[in-house]
Amino acid sequence: EVQLVESGGGLVQAGGSLRLSCAASGFTFSDHHMDWVRQAPGKGLEWVGRTRNKVNSYTTEYAASVKGRFIISRDDSKNSLYLQMNSLKIEDTAVYYCTREKYSYDSSGLDYWGQGNLVTVSS
Amino acid sequence: QSVLTQPPSVSAAPGQEVAISCSGSSSNIGDNYVSWYQQLPGTAPKLLIYDNNKRPSGIPDRFSGSKSGTSATLGITGLQTGDEADYYCGTWDSSLSAGQVFGGGTKLTVL
Numbered sequence: 755e756v757q758l759v760e761s762g763g764g765l766v767q768a769g770g771s772l773r774l775s776c777a778a779s780g781f782t783f784s785d786h787h788m789d790w791v792r793q794a795p796g797k798g799l800e801w802v803g804r805t806r807n808k809v810n811s812y813t814t815e816y817a818a819s820v821k822g823r824f825i826i827s828r829d830d831s832k833n834s835l836y837l838q839m840n841s842l843k844i845e846d847t848a849v850y851y852c853t854r855e856k857y858s859y860d861s862s863g864l865d866y867w868g869q870g871n872l873v874t875v876s877s
Numbered sequence: 878q879s880v881l882t883q884p885p886s887v888s889a890a891p892g893q894e895v896a897i898s899c900s901g902s903s904s905n906i907g908d909n910y911v912s913w914y915q916q917l918p919g920t921a922p923k924l925l926i927y928d929n930n931k932r933p934s935g936i937p938d939r940f941s942g943s944k945s946g947t948s949a950t951l952g953i954t955g956l957q958t959g960d961e962a963d964y965y966c967g968t969w970d971s972s973l974s975a976g977q978v979f980g981g982g983t984k985l986t987v988l
Contacts, residue, residue: 789977791922791977798879798965798979798980798981798982799914799922799965799967799979799982800979801976801977801978801979803976804977815975815976816976817976818974851921851922856924856927856933860909860969860971860975861909861910861911861912861968861969862910862912862927862928863910863912863924863926863927863928863967864912864914864922864924864967864977865924865927865933866924867921867922867923868921869921870921
């Protein structure tokens with residue numbers, strides 16, 4: 755059974771940093787591109803960014819709203835995905851989801867989602 | 878402002894059918910596959926449709942997807958009260974600011 759379990763969320767002051775982790779199991783982690791998607795309270799889904807798989811050299815891409823502040827990384831030996839969030843802003847407050855891309859082409863769909871991890875940025 | 882445009886809400890009676898539209902542009906829907914997600918209250922989104930019209934294992938055939946040009950549609954037949962949820966369309970945008978893009982979501986009410 756595929757499982758994605760996030761950890762590391764919580765309350766942080768504006769300007770601070772936080773690191774989210776996502777532990778994956780039930781599938782060959784290194785085969786898949788992995789994405790972070792967030793959802794502000796009462797709002798819709800917003801893509802944060804992704805890391806491609808090993809075959810695609812682990813390249814990363816980011817949404818304009820987080821580029822230069824957030825870093826996505828992965829450790830295939832630990833089946834884990836990470837999101838390092840720096841220079842946090844109040845508008846980064848959201849539930850952050852770890853997701854798996856179904857196939858290795860850009861629009862294949864996100865077929866598994868973690869339970870979500872709330873990050874609250876206060877002033 | 879979401880890149881993809883969905884109606885904020887739709888409603889229908891149990892047993893009826895509903896269609897949810899998703900409008901985009903040539904750099905996203907026009908050039909890529911569309912996915913649909915269902916988010917029940919208080920839960921994570923779940924993939925309903927991928928590659929425009931394919932259902933993952935376990936998704937009933939009451940759910941269907943289609944795409945034409947720069948628009949896509951999610952169809953749900955035989956509505957059940959358990960279908961009350963937010964529905965999002967998503968795809969890849971191949972423009973300079975490439976990335977996954979989503980619609981703003983449609984709240985389905987089963988009256």
